[in-house]
Amino acid sequence: MNLGRLNHVGVATPSIEASIALYRDVLGATAIGEPFDLPAQGVRVCFVDTPNTQIELIEPLGDASPTRAFLEKNPAGGQHHLCYEVPDIHAAKAWFEGKGARVLGEPRIGAHGTPIFFVHPRDMGGVLTEIMETPKEAH
Ligand SMILES: CC[C@H](C(=O)O)C(=O)SCCNC(=O)CCNC(=O)[C@H](O)C(C)(C)COP(=O)(O)OP(=O)(O)OC[C@H]1O[C@@H](n2cnc3c(N)ncnc32)[C@H](O)[C@@H]1OP(=O)(O)O
Ligand SMILES: [Co+2]
Numbered sequence: 001m002n003l004g005r006l007n008h009v010g011v012a013t014p015s016i017e018a019s020i021a022l023y024r025d026v027l028g029a030t031a032i033g034e035p036f037d038l039p040a041q042g043v044r045v046c047f048v049d050t051p052n053t054q055i056e057l058i059e060p061l062g063d064a065s066p067t068r069a070f071l072e073k074n075p076a077g078g079q080h081h082l083c084y085e086v087p088d089i090h091a092a093k094a095w096f097e098g099k100g101a102r103v104l105g106e107p108r109i110g111a112h113g114t115p116i117f118f119v120h121p122r123d124m125g126g127v128l129t130e131i132m133e134t135p136k137e138a139h
Pocket of ligand 1: 080118128
């Protein structure tokens with residue numbers, strides 16, 4: 001497997017609205033999507049476009065959100081994960097498992113509507129790593 005495009009940097013925040021103001025007014029973002037809920041993944045999401053990737057703002061949604069523990073440790077929010085694209089999510093899952101890295105759960109549909117999975121940060125040099133199948137239209 002070859003390292004694919006950095007699709008997004010996940011940034012956890014206690015308030016997407018406050019983060020939108022920061023990215024718009026301080027960082028000068030000009031393309032900020034509408035926030036939307038992903039109940040199945042326990043997050044509210046908002047994408048901020050940059051010239052070469054996206055910032056994925058994620059706010060906890062529901063009590064079981066996987067971002068709650070992160071925000072308890074980092075109340076102001078912070079860098080949460082990196083997401084790389086792959087052409088085939090199932091081949092990528094087999095690749096990481098073959099390398100002895102802990103794949104967290106089965107592939108499920110992520111914020112871009114394609115299958116994703118996460119690899120445990122302890123097996124990724126401390127970086128929670130998301131792998132996402134490249135949207136078909138992008139091939
Ligand atoms: C999928 C929709 C959307 C998309 O792009 O499509 C998203 O990206 S949604 C993003 C939110 N969803 C997730 O994060 C799912 C994957 N995450 C998990 O399964 C957990 O958060 C997990 C397993 C990474 C951590 O679980 P938990 O927080 O309950 O365990 P601990 O607090 O004990 O942490 C264990 C260990 O990992 C370190 N840790 C936790 N979170 C992170 C992080 N974001 N980056 C780096 N390291 C992290 C934590 O400090 C502990 O380390 P230790 O050395 O044991 O103290
Ligand atoms: Co993500």
